[in-house]
Amino acid sequence: MDPRGSKRTVEEDGTARRSYELPLVGTRRTSVRNLTCWHRKPDQGTYRNYLNSGLPRRILYYKRGEWTDFPESAREAIIDGFRHQMPCMAVFLGRKVMLVDLLCMVMSNLMTKKHTSVAWIDEADRCFFPCLSFDGGADEPSELVSGVVRPQAYSVPAPQMVTEVIVGDGNGPPAPEAKILNLQTDSESFAFMEKLFLSGMPSFVKPENVLCIYEYVPKDTNAQVQFQAFDSQLRSTREKRGNANGKYAWFGSTTQEILRILTYGFGSAVAPTVGAAFGSGIYLTPYHRSFSSVNLCSVDGNGVQCMLLCQVILGNLEQVRPGSLQNSPSSDDYDSGVDDRKDPRCFVVWATHANTRVHPRSVVIFKLPPNLQEYFFDLSDFRFDKNPIRNIPRFNRLSAPKHTFVSLPGHEINQQMPYTILYYKVQHHISPIEKELLFRHHVDFQGILEAAPNADDMKDTASSRMKPRRIPSKKANDSSGR
Structure with missing residues (x-):
């Protein structure tokens, strides 16, 4: 993809940029037939990390000399891909499309083509880190350092020898990067x-x-x-x-x-x-x-x-x-x-x-x-929504509940306007979508008010409780003299 965003299409360069299903034997992944990294051929160390890892619970990328956690949405997407045996998947980080390749332990920026190291910790708290780490802003990889978690990838018990390492020939679908143009x-x-x-x-x-x-x-x-x-x-x-x-x-x-x-x-x-x-x-x-x-x-x-x-x-x-x-x-x-x-x-x-x-x-x-x-x-x-709003009446014909007002910004608190009048005044100054949304809110609010206790009754009840008892005045025709 041209980083300048021109309309030049991305041509296939022969590099296998695919993700394939992993063959399963029991509950362990014991072969990597037809697997390939997105940008390069992986080594057996990264193969072993991928094949022997449990489901990741924490995924990190190398940035400015430290290991940083992925945002939750990207982390969940990567974990879901791992769960479905997809070692290579695209995620959004902000406005950037990033391709995360767990098999090669690399994240690639699809616009700049720069690569960043990726690591993870699985559910058994085993850590899997690459031997060399690098971030997208560096020209050369540096020795593995960590400012967030202690690397323990090589304290994991040695896996069984990978018997088959066959790089795929690119028969699967390409990554989304090859199909979109910024x-x-x-x-x-x-x-x-x-x-x-x-x-x-x-x-x-x-x-x-x-x-x-x-x-x-x-x-x-x-x-x-x-x-x-x-x-x-x-x-x-x-x-x-x-x-x-x-x-x-x-x-x-x-x-x-x-x-x-x-x-x-x-x-x-x-x-x-x-x-x-x-x-x-x-x-x-x-x-x-x-x-x-x-x-x-x-x-x-x-x-x-x-x-x-x-x-x-x-x-x-x-x-x-x-x-x-x-x-x-x-x-x-x-x-x-x-x-x-x-x-x-x-x-x-x-x-x-x-x-x-x-x-x-x-x-x-x-x-x-x-x-x-x-x-x-x-x-x-x-x-x-089985009962969508169909016909929006003229707002001056709406029947709003009694005493439903909206306070106007910049006005005194007692300067309020009934909803029906507000609707009537704005109906010719807003788009059909805004008119629909405003009417939707009117209907919802009307339902809330109708379900709530009557405001006038509540007000009268409260007032009667606060008023002191009045002593009846003496009747004019009282003959008792008292």
Whole structure:
């Protein structure tokens, strides 16, 4: 990948940059057939470390003369990869895509091509460190030192001899690095995809919240076959339906699942969402509703998230009723599912069609302030929302509970405005998305108030308890004289 972010595609250089499944014998990994490091041939020492380690509980990288822990999100992704016998995997550290290769005990920056040593401690508290350590800013490796943990890799009992060390010939899928291109911020492609992303966000999400955008530009055989299948489906649907109904749509998920999609494709990497509101399938949101997918995107230790922009062949859309158990088209007349034909909130691509109808286009890396992240994560998961908001009435017709006010910033505390009046005043000055979100909050708040005790009754009860008893005055016609 060109570190300057130009549109030059990365050519295969013959170096095996693959991750393969490890053959298992019992519960121990005793062979490394078809394994290879991402950037170089590993030595037997790193092989032995990998084969004899238990599941890591702590993973570190070498930085400025010290061993530093990975952020929690990256650590969990690496551990999950180890658990699934994947020695090589990509993770996000901030806005950088890093390739962690446990077999070679190296982390590589996919933009700068610099390498950093990696080590780990397993569940049995055994430490595995490389003989030489180096960080991405150094030209030469230095002798192993540690400022965080005491290296004990060679106090581990000697493993049995590795009988087979056969470097793979590169038949597996390439790492995600070989399939994505970092776009320059002043390029047309960057501007187009950033505009799509922001068009589906409230106005308080700004361009500066978009950190970088990676375009999906694979050159390997597997990806080319998948693209040809997608292109063939596009032509076939157009001929059959008259209109292929191709759309841009967003897919929100964990960083690791998105990286698996880039490596293997939708059909192999994504399981259908079971038990969702509109059947079992792959759920995507229209391009102008990217906000709906934010709460599905994992957040790393630096608050960074990523979302996948896809091209989708929808064909004839079938409206699926909430609560449906459908997992395929109900007839040959339909191709994909939708919650509402007139005003779609989500598209459902059936799992059997995933590889031929959904094609990755780009990965948007973004970072929202903590309060905005919390705001989006409080929204309901659109995949399981069986009663989504459909028609938003004119705000001056809303029926708000009595005595519901909002304090206006910069005003005295007693200068408050009823919600209904506020809605009426702002409805022509906010976007349809903000109008929907505001109405959603109104409905939620109304439900909270209706469930709470009556405020007036509580106030009257409290006042009556505080008032002193009054002695009745003497009646005018009292003849007792007292």
